[in-house]
Amino acid sequence: MLSPISDAGPTAERAPTATLHWRVRAAVAVRTVAAIGGGYLLASLATRALAITLPMAAVDAVVTATLTGLVVYPCAVMWCFAARTVPRACLGLVAACALPTLVILAHQGAAVAR
Amino acid sequence: MMGGLRLSMAWLHTWSGLLVGWILFMVFAGGTASYFRDEITLWMKPELHRALPHPVTQPVAADRAQALLEQRAAGSPRWFFSMPGERNPALQAGWIPAPSKSAGDAPKKRTRRSFGSATIDPATGVDLGKVRATQGGDFFFRLHFDLHYMSALWGRWIVGFCSMCMLVAILSGIVTHKRIFKDFFTFRPGKGQRSWLDAHNVTAVLALPYHLMITYTGLVTLMFMYLPSGVQGVYQDRTAAFYKALNGGPGDVKPAGVPATLMPLGALVRQASGIWHGAAVGRVVVNLPGDANATVTLTQQEGHGISHDLPTITFNGVTGALLSDPADTSGGAVQTRGVLYGLHVGRFADPLVRALFFLSGLAGCAMVATGVVMWAVKERPKHARMLGPGRTGFSLRLVDALNLGSIAGLLVAMPVFFWANRLLPVATQQRPEAEILWFFTAWGSAALAAFVMPNRPMWKCQLALGGILFALLPVLNAATGGAGLVTSLGQGIWPVAGFDLVSLALGLLLLYAAAKLRSGGTVNQPAVKEMPLAGGAV
Numbered sequence: 001m002l003s004p005i006s007d008a009g010p011t012a013e014r015a016p017t018a019t020l021h022w023r024v025r026a027a028v029a030v031r032t033v034a035a036i037g038g039g040y041l042l043a044s045l046a047t048r049a050l051a052i053t054l055p056m057a058a059v060d061a062v063v064t065a066t067l068t069g070l071v072v073y074p075c076a077v078m079w080c081f082a083a084r085t086v087p088r089a090c091l092g093l094v095a096a097c098a099l100p101t102l103v104i105l106a107h108q109g110a111a112v113a114r
Numbered sequence: 115m116m117g118g119l120r121l122s123m124a125w126l127h128t129w130s131g132l133l134v135g136w137i138l139f140m141v142f143a144g145g146t147a148s149y150f151r152d153e154i155t156l157w158m159k160p161e162l163h164r165a166l167p168h169p170v171t172q173p174v175a176a177d178r179a180q181a182l183l184e185q186r187a188a189g190s191p192r193w194f195f196s197m198p199g200e201r202n203p204a205l206q207a208g209w210i211p212a213p214s215k216s217a218g219d220a221p222k223k224r225t226r227r228s229f230g231s232a233t234i235d236p237a238t239g240v241d242l243g244k245v246r247a248t249q250g251g252d253f254f255f256r257l258h259f260d261l262h263y264m265s266a267l268w269g270r271w272i273v274g275f276c277s278m279c280m281l282v283a284i285l286s287g288i289v290t291h292k293r294i295f296k297d298f299f300t301f302r303p304g305k306g307q308r309s310w311l312d313a314h315n316v317t318a319v320l321a322l323p324y325h326l327m328i329t330y331t332g333l334v335t336l337m338f339m340y341l342p343s344g345v346q347g348v349y350q351d352r353t354a355a356f357y358k359a360l361n362g363g364p365g366d367v368k369p370a371g372v373p374a375t376l377m378p379l380g381a382l383v384r385q386a387s388g389i390w391h392g393a394a395v396g397r398v399v400v401n402l403p404g405d406a407n408a409t410v411t412l413t414q415q416e417g418h419g420i421s422h423d424l425p426t427i428t429f430n431g432v433t434g435a436l437l438s439d440p441a442d443t444s445g446g447a448v449q450t451r452g453v454l455y456g457l458h459v460g461r462f463a464d465p466l467v468r469a470l471f472f473l474s475g476l477a478g479c480a481m482v483a484t485g486v487v488m489w490a491v492k493e494r495p496k497h498a499r500m501l502g503p504g505r506t507g508f509s510l511r512l513v514d515a516l517n518l519g520s521i522a523g524l525l526v527a528m529p530v531f532f533w534a535n536r537l538l539p540v541a542t543q544q545r546p547e548a549e550i551l552w553f554f555t556a557w558g559s560a561a562l563a564a565f566v567m568p569n570r571p572m573w574k575c576q577l578a579l580g581g582i583l584f585a586l587l588p589v590l591n592a593a594t595g596g597a598g599l600v601t602s603l604g605q606g607i608w609p610v611a612g613f614d615l616v617s618l619a620l621g622l623l624l625l626y627a628a629a630k631l632r633s634g635g636t637v638n639q640p641a642v643k644e645m646p647l648a649g650g651a652v
Binding site: 082 | 334
């Protein structure tokens with residue numbers, strides 16, 4: 001299964017391996033969607049969670065959070081392709097999203113309670 | 115996935131780099147050219163080459179601008195002008211036209227064209243007048259993040275997506291790379307795919323800190339648009355308050371409706387310089403000139419620090435009272451962003467640092483170009499094995515054509531833009547757009563030719579064409595009213611001389627690359643390594 005796609009172009013024209021390539025392509029497609037969409041979601045959540053919790057002036061917190069979010073995104077993308085299996089990649093992403101989501105919800109809960 | 119971290123990152127590096135490489139090459143080339151945005155603009159206005167004004171002190175220049183603006187832009191709600199400097203010897207003034215009496219018309223969208231503007235000789239206050247209309251260096255600057263022929267918003271999202279892919283490509287490239295230091299000194303020319311890999315490694319590793327910096331800071335310049343969740347989370351719908359806190363400065367003022375005489379701007383310029391311990395003024399904005407509530411905001415000239423957030427001072431325009439606190443400083447994160455932003459635009463740089471940034475930018479162009487070409491070089495033997503010698507499948511043919519059209523094609527289109535600037539009649543209607551049309555016509559034609567014939571002779575042909583067009587720019591300059599090399603070097607008109615010399619060097623480099631490309635050759639042998647190293651632009 002080494003570098004499946006770079007071989008897929010010419011070899012795809014040979015019928016016997018077509019099913020394998022279909023599965024590899026589907027896996028790559030899922031990873032890509034997870035990386036672009038899921039990575040952006042994670043970066044957005046992390047940025048928001050940091051922005052509302054960092055103990056500094058509001059404007060500084062927003063700037064720090066957004067600067068960090070720009071680094072979170074490419075790391076999430078790399079994770080999606082580095083994880084050994086597709087379910088692992090997706091689960092990792094979901095787990096990473098859970099923390100900032102909890103922070104945001106807790107923050108909102110505290111705001112309502114006040 | 116796929117057999118270990120290194121291999122999966124190699125895969126990610128290949129694809130995140132290749133799929134956006136064609137746009138990224140233009141972004142890198144346009145951005146690299148933008149380091150000399152002012153010089154390019156000056157070169158494209160040959161009327162100004164010889165009429166270069168004698169330097170005068172800043173207060174004198176400000177008073178001259180004020181005199182001309184009071185005459186030409188009375189009743190205007192806002193004037194703005196940039197002080198002459200080493201890189202732009204004339205004073206550029208602009209104003210919002212006075213509101214027309216026929217109010218009640220549907221409010222028209224304000225476009226760039228609706229501003230008044232004048233180029234002023236700071237020594238005499240005379241309008242330098244018949245300067246040809248051109249976008250100048252601003253065209254490449256805008257192109258590299260707004261694209262063209264589409265809304266700027268779409269352009270920015272597309273460029274942002276490509277930049278994020280670039281950041282992923284750089285980071286995964288570092289992971290997949292075994293021997294960063296050793297590759298620094300490795301170059302094996304004439305060895306096919308191995309040479310391409312070496313060239314890619316050398317250009318990437320040599321300027322790696324620069325590539326990382328420029329890609330990340332590029333995203334930083336527009337980060338609140340790309341990643342607005344932080345702003346929304348804290349400020350909800352009060353985004354205006356956020357930007358005010360970010361950028362500082364007093365808010366908008368309302369007109370009093372009572373006429374009052376504006377203070378001499380020269381005195382305010384002198385006072386601001388004094389507060390800044392002698393640092394020069396870069397930009398002056400006058401709000402509500404002639405009204406009792408007039409304000410004057412002065413921004414420090416670039417070059418006294420890296421940050422993009424330059425110190426500003428606001429005065430009351432009638433009494434001269436200080437309205438802002440110069441000691442007021444922003445928080446650490448805001449300052450950090452200012453520095454990152456400033457690093458990207460590089461306006462702080464002195465000529466030497468600017469030249470190094472320019473060379474690093476060229477290395478970036480070469481990195482992208484060698485990267486996408488290497489994909490095709492690696493792929494070619496597989497196609498030959500599968501489909502027979504010399505045959506290529508659709509995917510490879512597509513990549514070949516896109517490589518040729520986006521790299522060599524752009525290197526033809528860029529000089530064509532400069533040729534159009536000089537050869538179109540000065541009185542042409544909508545001249546700036548006409549120049550841009552020539553740029554895209556040339557690029558489109560080159561790309562079309564690339565799709566018809568994506569092969570070595572076409573590379574040779576387009577590189578040679580780009581080389582000739584670049585190399586002859588100094589001749590064109592001298593022949594069409596600009597200060598030729600003899601004049602510019604003799605009289606020390608460095609921005610113009612620099613443009614001519616860099617164009618000549620780039621032209622010769624491209625011609626050398628075209629000559630080194632073996633026109634026949636087996637298809638499996640890649641083109642010569644020097645070619646992509648020339649992949650830059652003025």
